[in-house]
Amino acid sequence: MRRVVSVWFPTLPADRLRRLGGGAPIGTPLITAAHDARRQIVAAVDATAAALGLRAGMALAQARALVPGLAICPAEPDADAAALRHWAGWCLRYAPLAAADPPDGIWIDVTGSTHLLGGENRLLRDLINRLTAQGMEARAAIADTPGAAHAAARFGTASRIPSDTTHRGATRAALVPLPIDALRLPAATCDGLRRLGFERIGQLLATDRAPLVRRFGARVATRLDQALGLVFEPIVPVLPPERAQARLTFMEPLLTEAAFATVIARLAASVCAALETTGQGARRLDLLFERVDGSVQAIRIGTARPSRDARHLTRMLQERLERVDPGLGVEAMRLIAVQTDALIHTQTETRLADADPPEADIAELVDRLSNRLGADRIYRAALVESDVPERAVRRVPALRPATRMTWPPDWPRPVRLLDPPQPIDAMALLPDQPPVAFTWRRLRHRIRHADGPERIAGEWWKRDGEMRSVRDYFRVEDEDGRRFWLFRRGDGSDPTTGDLRWFLHGFF
Amino acid sequence: MLIVLFMFHDSAYRQKASGMRPATRLHDLRDQIARIERGAAARPGAVVRFGIPAIDEALPRSGLALGALHEVAGAGPDTEHGAAATLFTAGILSRMAGPVLWVVDHPDLFAPGLAGAGLHPDRVIFAEAGKDVLATMEEGLRHPGLAAVIGEISGRLSLVASRRLQLAAEQSGCPAFALRRSRQFDDPVLTEPTAAATRWRVASLPSLPVLAHAPAVPGLARARWRLTLTRCRGGEPGSWMVEACDAAGALCLIPDALIPDALISDALAGTRLRA
Numbered sequence: 118m119r120r121v122v123s124v125w126f127p128t129l130p131a132d133r134l135r136r137l138g139g140g141a142p143i144g145t146p147l148i149t150a151a152h153d154a155r156r157q158i159v160a161a162v163d164a165t166a167a168a169l170g171l172r173a174g175m176a177l178a179q180a181r182a183l184v185p186g187l188a189i190c191p192a193e194p195d196a197d198a199a200a201l202r203h204w205a206g207w208c209l210r211y212a213p214l215a216a217a218d219p220p221d222g223i224w225i226d227v228t229g230s231t232h233l234l235g236g237e238n239r240l241l242r243d244l245i246n247r248l249t250a251q252g253m254e255a256r257a258a259i260a261d262t263p264g265a266a267h268a269a270a271r272f273g274t275a276s277r278i279p280s281d282t283t284h285r286g287a288t289r290a291a292l293v294p295l296p297i298d299a300l301r302l303p304a305a306t307c308d309g310l311r312r313l314g315f316e317r318i319g320q321l322l323a324t325d326r327a328p329l330v331r332r333f334g335a336r337v338a339t340r341l342d343q344a345l346g347l348v349f350e351p352i353v354p355v356l357p358p359e360r361a362q363a364r365l366t367f368m369e370p371l372l373t374e375a376a377f378a379t380v381i382a383r384l385a386a387s388v389c390a391a392l393e394t395t396g397q398g399a400r401r402l403d404l405l406f407e408r409v410d411g412s413v414q415a416i417r418i419g420t421a422r423p424s425r426d427a428r429h430l431t432r433m434l435q436e437r438l439e440r441v442d443p444g445l446g447v448e449a450m451r452l453i454a455v456q457t458d459a460l461i462h463t464q465t466e467t468r469l470a471d472a473d474p475p476e477a478d479i480a481e482l483v484d485r486l487s488n489r490l491g492a493d494r495i496y497r498a499a500l501v502e503s504d505v506p507e508r509a510v511r512r513v514p515a516l517r518p519a520t521r522m523t524w525p526p527d528w529p530r531p532v533r534l535l536d537p538p539q540p541i542d543a544m545a546l547l548p549d550q551p552p553v554a555f556t557w558r559r560l561r562h563r564i565r566h567a568d569g570p571e572r573i574a575g576e577w578w579k580r581d582g583e584m585r586s587v588r589d590y591f592r593v594e595d596e597d598g599r600r601f602w603l604f605r606r607g608d609g610s611d612p613t614t615g616d617l618r619w620f621l622h623g624f625f
Numbered sequence: 626m627l628i629v630l631f632m633f634h635d636s637a638y639r640q641k642a643s644g645m646r647p648a649t650r651l652h653d654l655r656d657q658i659a660r661i662e663r664g665a666a667a668r669p670g671a672v673v674r675f676g677i678p679a680i681d682e683a684l685p686r687s688g689l690a691l692g693a694l695h696e697v698a699g700a701g702p703d704t705e706h707g708a709a710a711t712l713f714t715a716g717i718l719s720r721m722a723g724p725v726l727w728v729v730d731h732p733d734l735f736a737p738g739l740a741g742a743g744l745h746p747d748r749v750i751f752a753e754a755g756k757d758v759l760a761t762m763e764e765g766l767r768h769p770g771l772a773a774v775i776g777e778i779s780g781r782l783s784l785v786a787s788r789r790l791q792l793a794a795e796q797s798g799c800p801a802f803a804l805r806r807s808r809q810f811d812d813p814v815l816t817e818p819t820a821a822a823t824r825w826r827v828a829s830l831p832s833l834p835v836l837a838h839a840p841a842v843p844g845l846a847r848a849r850w851r852l853t854l855t856r857c858r859g860g861e862p863g864s865w866m867v868e869a870c871d872a873a874g875a876l877c878l879i880p881d882a883l884i885p886d887a888l889i890s891d892a893l894a895g896t897r898l899r900a
Binding site for chain 2: 483499536
């Protein structure tokens, strides 16, 4: 199913000016002014000006009268459009297909590439955080269709509309309460609809279409269908020209996987040759399939290390071919190295003695597994300086250089950890004795040997709730010789340190 | 060729039965056949040893073959979590060098515990594969450069799937370990035939008091396991009592004389002891 992100820059002109160092400092109301053939009007406002009651379309003289000390810049629609294209190009970091949605939005077709950033919610958060950090105020929403995402970004309350494939009718339900302005209709049409009493999209969906189309033209019905996904709405992606890329067009549309595989090998070879001349290696590659019906399908792969090994890249791309729906046929394919890093030739050392085997390179394996399972599923465990067992381990990328650090060996730790710890019934003498027996999953374990307590205090600098909390850990062995890691909440004498319940936390 | 091999098998068996060590000439011939079958890349002779003569001698070539699939499972109530089996595997890995790929279906491994058996966290790459454990293991085995691939397999491992893993391991010379787990105690699924070269059962045994002369003194001595080699291609099954992995991953055999009689009779109920 298609998934599209719509980004909305509510104050694009003001943010652009401020990023260029012009306009006025943040906190001072800033507007841009244009001429509408009769008088000077306000073209765009920033957040401060909007809070003071200024709106686009207002007469400039009125704005001046309302807000003293207003900073005014001339409107530059062409520069705004160029900025939008720039940001659309920037958004290619998230997915292979991104397009400007004038005057103040961007569409990103993230179908099949959300896993590279750990899911849709994390993608949206990352996108907004990065844009805000660069001084661009932005809102974003994700939905099945460009129309629905566009509406949700500007008028919706939730930033994520679930897919119709998993939640039947989710798009429709999300659109129903939105105002009709969310449909990307001309202002005159919206006014006309409002005069007839249509305020919400839900009312439009519930009414007969024929009279609406007769009165307002086919646009209303088309926009509704596009938002609901009944009519496909292609987006025309921006292509960054400076990237290493290769394109092949075909005499006859291609349909079979074998044909695609051959083309991929040729494209990869020419992209790798282009990368070699600039001393770069690909970190992220997009393969676009231009279908005969005008839509574009894309697959994206990422590498953990820059690579221009055509054989490796070809294999990774071919593994993802099953995600491509060729439809009636593909008439052209394009391979683009979206993200590249410097990759310099290294001289291999001659080994006089053949005793030690060559250094193993596992980057290719990590790439292939990351592309198959998702990048966050391949990891190494690294040490965190924390005594709380759940926090003592952190996941780091598999190819991060080795730290040679390990956990202190003095405190034995279980090899399997239960997360969360499971409550058990235990009998023990207070305050310091290990349990005599405990029951877990209706099985009673009599304890023969025990070691402890190892007292682990809460990390009060992280959470207020851990100010006084204490866990007393015991390593115990039952009569069969199985070893468990148990703990009791609380130190056994002071009730503020815990409620004295027992938990099983791991196995040795 | 097959007939010749069978004959050698037979003669090796007779030699063993009469108490002699298997002839090195036989190994040479087997290596030759392996080289003809799989090309020069195969390292058929490479093994990793336990450093305990009693165990090593039960295995062909006196060690755990590198290019092969090995199965390890827990026993009794530990079948589900296989904590002892995991530590046993980690101990073997800590005696090898290089990165290892540890494929899990759900993450409940605790890296500090593995480090406690001598497996440094820098060496272990974890892969959370969900339902794709077997495919991910095979991918890892076919890639040169890994020291070992470990897969946690819940439930059934079919003959075909295990054969694929065994072939991949043979080709790359990289050992594969299947950590078998099951929610059912001593699941009969775990005893179904597979293509694995060896099959190990690791069961916990009660440990001794810290101070033998003062059993009331609290504390935990080194854990003890009953290590059972239930299946071994080209070797003899056996069962040993060992002290669990130390910080360097090494086991320590408990001589039969030091085992209290009561313990033996307890532990042997239902377990096959070495003849």
